[in-house]
Amino acid sequence: MTQFLQLLVGGLSLGAVYALLALGFVVVFRASGVVNFAHPALVLIGAYVTARLALPGSLPFVVALLCGVGAAVLAALAVQRLLVYPMAGKSIIAVSIMTIGVDIVANTEIIRRLGVDALLPMRDPWGNGVVHVAGLTVPQTRLAALTVAVALIAVIFAWFRFSIWGIAMRSVADDPPTAALMGVRRAAVAALAWTLAGVLAAVAGLFLTVFPTPGVAPVTAAAALRAFPAAIIGGLDSTSGAIVGGLIVGVAEVLTQGYADDLFLLGQGFHTVVPYVVMVAVLLVRPAGLFGTRELHRV
């Protein structure tokens, strides 16, 4: 039971990080209709800049993190302004494939910068410290991830709900032409969505590279990729779906990893595949995801 609870906390914490990623992904899709395959690249850029600047004796960690967030936001805005915006009206497949090109370029460059070790430790303030709560031993990093993610998600949802920009974003997602006719600046909304995605990617990047993972490495991109099934499980156009999808993926992954000995029949390293298995199972039953808008056409 203790083990289960411990894994559950770990899973929820990882799930919250995935939820941040999936949320950024969904927000971009809703605002500009693009499936942003460069999202893992934003994660890597944010984590890389944070880790590089947080070397001992240089900037304080918080400042480094802010710089990482800034770098990811700049990259996201550059992609949106220079590449996605000029492609408006082209097929969504073409734009999405273009973001794959962006992902390749950014990924290759950062992995090259990581050098021969292909590893850059994240010098975060938590290190490998643990907290004992009610008989459970939980790494500090996991608690920090959970707290930060929940706070961020709460702020963003409140902002969607109440702020004028949040309402603008929802209206664009609902019906782009009508929103434009009502005076909503779609270009500004799209830029805002990409900014948000950059912030979320950088924060998630931090928590994907702290303890228990060794640091920024090529596998970080693979971990970030698991936010895609999270977004699909929830439904690509549903923000609350992204949260649910992220939590499902995180809990499933950590539980299969924790009980790997009992699941040895499924093979080694099954936890990295679980998100995709869950996604395929969900898609079989609901082709638009759990909370996605179902398109109804009668012919």
Place this chain on the structure above:
Amino acid sequence: MSDLAVTSTASRVPNAEGTSRSRRGRLGRAVKVLAGLTVAATVLVIPLYAERFWLQLAMFAFAAAVAALGLTVLTGQAGQLSLGHSFFVAVGAYGYTLLAADSGRGTVGVALPPVLASVLAVLLAGLAGLLFTPIAARLRGIYLGIATLGLVFGGQHLLFNAGGLSGGSNGRSVPDFAVPGFRFDTAVGETLFVFGVPFQRPEKLWYLGLAVTAAAYLVSRSIIRGRLGRALRAINHRELMAGVIGVPVTRYKGYAFLLSSMYAGLGGVLLAVAYGRIVPDTFGFDLAVAYLLMVVIGGLGSPGGAIVGAAFVTCLPAILERYADSVPGLALPGAEGISPAVAAKLAFGAAVIALLLFEPGGAAAVGGRIRKGVLRRVRRS
């Protein structure tokens, strides 16, 4: 064979075909035939002159081209994004190996004749595609792209863990291809000489790859020009309207996925033969993205473009590595500087971005424009 080359210059842009055919006239046709015959003659004599390095590289390009032809039908014509193409390539490659190899230490094999094994491997890939159609046929393009990610990661997981099939992460050697009465490997003591050139494995495989690619090209072209291709373009353009005019959307999307997975299987068989030894690491996400790069660089939906794109994506890293000394800024792995593999990846990413921004038709559109320019000049003179 010359048939391939004659037609290969035609219809690089399948969507625009037929509109200007009558205007092109007899002179244009003569130029086309001439150009086609030149290409055919060139590809047929290449093994007599080219070094082994190029022939071996070409076999990989042929394998990539066959798989890319399938993806260009699925993504370019039907508008269904697939990031799982490497899974079906793996099914073809491992299917062939499993069916053609003998049982060895820790590995299973059926020891069928290679021709039968490759046909069955293609059917196996088709079956795998068919099993995924409940998802593939119902999802719209972009969702499918992410859903197929699951195939790649799931498939690779299976390969790493099914040691009897794949030999685990160390890989497994692939039996050489052979047709009854003719072997495609280097047989000691019975080397075939053609015009005084010893024909060994690379030379023989060149013709095998060429023949399979030519056949795959012709089939894909006739599919694109035929009823299925038209239906898929209608679905791509607007699913609802396609349904209204009587296209069974779900069924045809399933066909496209099935077709593309069988093409991938055939490409997998060729890839396995080209490698001679296959490891599960090969068939990952990067390979799936590579196929996508090929069809985008070649021009989405164009079979000729898919072949050009496959050649480009397959050959660029090897060529950069071979000439790393003479390219400024490049360094061999281990030395300071940008390694050829990294440089090639950056080039692919940049090429895809630039092409989609400035020339979404890819190499096919560029080629089409050059061809039109040449024809105009010929006609004027």
